[in-house]
Amino acid sequence: MLMKATVSGSDVKTGGIALHNLQKRYGNAIAVDDVSLSISPGEFISLLGPSGSGKTTSLMMIAGFETPDSGQILLDGKDITRLPPHRRELGVIFQNYALFPHMTVAENVAYPLRMRRMAKVEVEKRVGHILDQVHLGALASRYPHQMSGGQQQRVAIARALVFDPPVLLLDEPLGALDKKLREHLRNEIKTLHKEVGKTMIYVTHDQDEALSMSDRVAVMHEGRIRQVSAPKDIYRRPADLFVAGFVGEVNLVPVKLKSGTVHGPASENLPAPEWQEADRDATLCVRPEHLHLKTSPPGSSGGLQGRISGMTFVGDATIFQFRSETGLELLSKVLNVLPETMPGVGDPCVASWAANDATILTE
Numbered sequence: 122m123l124m125k126a127t128v129s130g131s132d133v134k135t136g137g138i139a140l141h142n143l144q145k146r147y148g149n150a151i152a153v154d155d156v157s158l159s160i161s162p163g164e165f166i167s168l169l170g171p172s173g174s175g176k177t178t179s180l181m182m183i184a185g186f187e188t189p190d191s192g193q194i195l196l197d198g199k200d201i202t203r204l205p206p207h208r209r210e211l212g213v214i215f216q217n218y219a220l221f222p223h224m225t226v227a228e229n230v231a232y233p234l235r236m237r238r239m240a241k242v243e244v245e246k247r248v249g250h251i252l253d254q255v256h257l258g259a260l261a262s263r264y265p266h267q268m269s270g271g272q273q274q275r276v277a278i279a280r281a282l283v284f285d286p287p288v289l290l291l292d293e294p295l296g297a298l299d300k301k302l303r304e305h306l307r308n309e310i311k312t313l314h315k316e317v318g319k320t321m322i323y324v325t326h327d328q329d330e331a332l333s334m335s336d337r338v339a340v341m342h343e344g345r346i347r348q349v350s351a352p353k354d355i356y357r358r359p360a361d362l363f364v365a366g367f368v369g370e371v372n373l374v375p376v377k378l379k380s381g382t383v384h385g386p387a388s389e390n391l392p393a394p395e396w397q398e399a400d401r402d403a404t405l406c407v408r409p410e411h412l413h414l415k416t417s418p419p420g421s422s423g424g425l426q427g428r429i430s431g432m433t434f435v436g437d438a439t440i441f442q443f444r445s446e447t448g449l450e451l452l453s454k455v456l457n458v459l460p461e462t463m464p465g466v467g468d469p470c471v472a473s474w475a476a477n478d479a480t481i482l483t484e
């Protein structure tokens with residue numbers, strides 16, 4: 122009896138990706154500089170960073186459309202660094218995704234399968250299934266120009282998923298859409314991720330998108346990964362000043378670390394996490410929603426002395442501008458939920474925060 126060859130463990134594609142010291146130059150400019158990252162099977166990870174930080178270049182090296190100058194890319198432990206794109210079998214949605222305008226939705230989605238010479242019956246079955254998954258079953262015979270931007274986007278996602286790749290690479294897939302639609306599709310992609318269980322590597326420069334969708338976020342700047350953490354930790358425990366400033370609003374207070382305590386610009390004691398290392402200058406970071414302003418008689422201690430210098434109503438919250446006696450400008454964000462009396466412009470205040478809500482950075 123003929124035994125069907127069993128697939129050995131190393132051939133099973135579960136979608137684990139490892140990047141080792143990836144480097145890519147264009148002329149003298151380094152686009153990607155020593156990027157290492159380990160992505161678990163089924164993980165949703167975002168590459169977040171400003172324009173030109175190397176996100177697309179990193180993704181294109183994973184996809185095989187760019188070749189690294191040095192470094193290694195592993196898919197489920199197998200070196201794919203020099204494998205052509207079609208042999209990597211990864212689903213890709215490009216930054217400027219393009220559907221074929223002369224093909225219907227179903228034909229667009231079937232395209233990757235036809236390229237793989239799959240039997241017609243099987244093609245129809247798979248296309249029907251994936252279109253249902255992205256809720257486009259009813260629009261299969263439309264052409265791209267007869268659809269909204271969000272619907273076209275879902276066709277692009279279906280086309281990238283139809284051949285059942287272990288990994289889906291998405292480059293700013295919602296970039297061209299308006300805010301409402303972006304938020305809607307954000308949730309749809311997240312739901313789809315849960316349903317299909319694929320590894321997803323999602324490139325974006327939109328911090329809300331990265332924080333709300335990802336298991337982990339890798340923040341990139343000038344070709345390097347500055348921090349890889351769960352969204353909560355990226356926000357609450359930024360690893361450096363770039364991450365602190367790029368993700369959300371942040372107040373920065375220049376401080377001196379001395380004998381385990383943190384001294385502000387007027388040598389006042391400031392609340393901060395415990396500090397054990399050597400004495401030095403540093404920056405204390407605290408988010409506006411963690412910075413509390415208390416009207417107080419002059420001379421009271423426990424924070425920065427100063428005055429309210431302005432306030433802005435932003436709907437759900439009020440943003441207070443605070444100017445310390447030493448000239449620091451800080452922001453305090455207060456949700457407009459309580460009918461409490463708010464301080465007014467010109468009022469003397471103490472700006473303070475809980476020790477655990479501050480981060481000390483020493484770069």
Ligand SMILES: Nc1ncnc2c1ncn2[C@@H]1O[C@H](COP(=O)(O)OP(=O)(O)OP(=O)(O)O)[C@@H](O)[C@H]1O
Nearest residue numbers: 147151152170171172173174175176177178179326
């Ligand atoms: N083909 C190329 N030739 C020369 N330079 C390039 C090329 N592709 C990218 N670069 C440069 O490499 C750097 C990283 O580009 P990349 O496209 O990876 O950035 P990105 O983070 O995706 O930015 P964006 O958010 O604008 O899409 C940039 O400085 C860019 O100008």
Ligand SMILES: [Mg+2]
Nearest residue numbers: 176177178216
């Ligand atoms: Mg890009």
